Amino acid sequence: MADQLSGAGLAAASDIPSLDRLLNAEALRPALATHGRTQVVAALRRDLEALRKRALDGGVPRHELDAAAVAARTSAALDEAARPRLRAVYNLTGTVLHTNLGRALLPDEAVASVLRALTSPANLEFDLDTGGRGDRDDLIDDLLCELTGAEAATVVNNNAAAVLLMLNALADRREVVVSRGELVEIGGAFRIPDIMKRAGAKLVEVGTTNRTHAADYENAIGPRTAMLMKVHCSNYAVTGFTKSVGVADVAALAHARGLPATVDLGSGTLVDLTQFGLPKEDTVRETIAAGADLVTFSGDKLLGGPQAGLLVGRADLIRKIKKNPLKRALRVGKLTLAALEPVLQLYRAPEFLAQRLTTLRLLTRPMRDIQPQAERLRGVLAHAAGSSYAVEAVPMFSQIGSGALPIDQLPSYGLAVRYAGSGRPGRHLDRLETLLRRLPVPVIGRIADDALWLDLRCLEDRDEAAFAAQLAEPLA
Numbered sequence: 001m002a003d004q005l006s007g008a009g010l011a012a013a014s015d016i017p018s019l020d021r022l023l024n025a026e027a028l029r030p031a032l033a034t035h036g037r038t039q040v041v042a043a044l045r046r047d048l049e050a051l052r053k054r055a056l057d058g059g060v061p062r063h064e065l066d067a068a069a070v071a072a073r074t075s076a077a078l079d080e081a082a083r084p085r086l087r088a089v090y091n092l093t094g095t096v097l098h099t100n101l102g103r104a105l106l107p108d109e110a111v112a113s114v115l116r117a118l119t120s121p122a123n124l125e126f127d128l129d130t131g132g133r134g135d136r137d138d139l140i141d142d143l144l145c146e147l148t149g150a151e152a153a154t155v156v157n158n159n160a161a162a163v164l165l166m167l168n169a170l171a172d173r174r175e176v177v178v179s180r181g182e183l184v185e186i187g188g189a190f191r192i193p194d195i196m197k198r199a200g201a202k203l204v205e206v207g208t209t210n211r212t213h214a215a216d217y218e219n220a221i222g223p224r225t226a227m228l229m230k231v232h233c234s235n236y237a238v239t240g241f242t243k244s245v246g247v248a249d250v251a252a253l254a255h256a257r258g259l260p261a262t263v264d265l266g267s268g269t270l271v272d273l274t275q276f277g278l279p280k281e282d283t284v285r286e287t288i289a290a291g292a293d294l295v296t297f298s299g300d301k302l303l304g305g306p307q308a309g310l311l312v313g314r315a316d317l318i319r320k321i322k323k324n325p326l327k328r329a330l331r332v333g334k335l336t337l338a339a340l341e342p343v344l345q346l347y348r349a350p351e352f353l354a355q356r357l358t359t360l361r362l363l364t365r366p367m368r369d370i371q372p373q374a375e376r377l378r379g380v381l382a383h384a385a386g387s388s389y390a391v392e393a394v395p396m397f398s399q400i401g402s403g404a405l406p407i408d409q410l411p412s413y414g415l416a417v418r419y420a421g422s423g424r425p426g427r428h429l430d431r432l433e434t435l436l437r438r439l440p441v442p443v444i445g446r447i448a449d450d451a452l453w454l455d456l457r458c459l460e461d462r463d464e465a466a467f468a469a470q471l472a473e474p475l476a
């Protein structure tokens with residue numbers, strides 16, 4: 001059959017094989033086995049239609065009508081369409097908690113727990129002691145209380161949801177006092193003033209962008225005030241002639257007027273990062289101890305867990321929040337809880353944290369590991385990039401990302417690629433960046449100052465061989 005279809009010269013529309021004939025051809029068997037008849041028929045129809053058009057327009061080389069050629073095109077199209085959209089990549093951007101690359105990576109314990117929850121029924125809302133109905137928050141609230149010193153805790157889908165819920169539950173149609181220096185916008189359209197509006201609360205801005213005093217808060221308190229709120233300055237720092245009022249003072253002012261003080265910590269860490277050689281960031285426990293009545297923070301930033309929004313604080317406020325209908329709308333699924341619990345458990349043994357919690361392991365990865373790795377991979381990348389590029393192993397700075405400590409930088413090491421030819425480097429760097437991004441496991445770096453920078457902090461030693469293997473051949 002194939003012989004009949006092939007032959008020299010151009011084929012006419014009448015030479016195009018029929019759908020039935022192709023479906024029975026040996027060459028189509030693998031595609032049928034992989035993708036099923038429905039998809040193969042649809043793909044064949046598209047292919048034959050394109051051939052027909054071209055045949056009418058002037059002809060198609062005969063060999064393109066071979067069953068084998070049709071099968072190859074069909075399989076390629078179907079394989080491409082079936083390729084996962086959500087794919088693993090190498091994060092060499094230098095930003096450890098990269099929001100666009102999925103933020104925190106889960107530790108092994110959490111991965112195993114998620115797998116169990118995915119494949120087995122679990123006591124998500126079932127009290128194993130009484131046999132009665134349970135509350136999914138019960139799975140983690142005692143851990144969160146232990147780790148933060150709070151009286152009560154609850155969890156929702158992300159921290160933006162936690163803030164929305166908190167404001168709606170505690171400040172609907174009332175006023176919330178916030179410093180002008182803290183009206184943050186975080187990437188992805190999270191703005192405190194917008195969330196406030198959606199929650200039904202009225203924002204009362206106090207102070208100025210750079211300076212807010214205790215008296216500013218005090219003067220803003222009126223009969224309709226629901227709370228004083230502080231927001232972590234994620235993604236920026238106000239420096240120079242500045243003044244802000246700390247949590248303890250804001251809490252004291254609020255409490256003197258019988259109001260709660262709330263803090264959106266954003267990243268929110270559970271441990272003192274300075275013990276790991278990282279910059280100081282107020283912990284959730286310190287914030288609670290300073291007098292905050294309610295603290296909200298993310299699960300997948302410094303905490304190193306799954307996407308989630310955690311609320312911890314006074315039991316009466318948490319109770320009110322849990323009764324709000326938005327809580328049900330924003331609740332977390334079992335996969336989130338399955339991932340969160342083992343992550344919180346890791347914090348109970350802080351001596352192992354820097355090894356076992358992936359985020360912290362990456363943030364504290366020592367230069368003595370990163371620098372030799374950069375030197376090992378320099379030649380690999382130089383060979384893959386070709387002689388138009390110069391590759392150097394150089395020191396650079398990583399950042400934590402996701403708004404934590406935005407101005408602090410972690411000394412790191414990596415590869416800097418520059419265009420070695422003459423003329424403007426921009427287009428050539430873009431080309432290389434694209435080639436790396438199109439690898440089976442895309443390599444994501446960043447272009448700045450006429451170089452492509454690949455920070456190796458997040459390429460752990462166990463992934464190095466696979467990374468190098470992808471670069472064994474020169475990039476096309």
Ligand SMILES: *Cc1c(COP(=O)(O)O)cnc(C)c1O
Pocket residue numbers: 158159160161163184186190231232233234264265266267297298299300308309402403
């Ligand atoms: C990141 C952040 C948020 C949003 O948290 P998500 O978990 O991304 O929803 C809210 N507030 C602050 C201060 C943040 O840094």
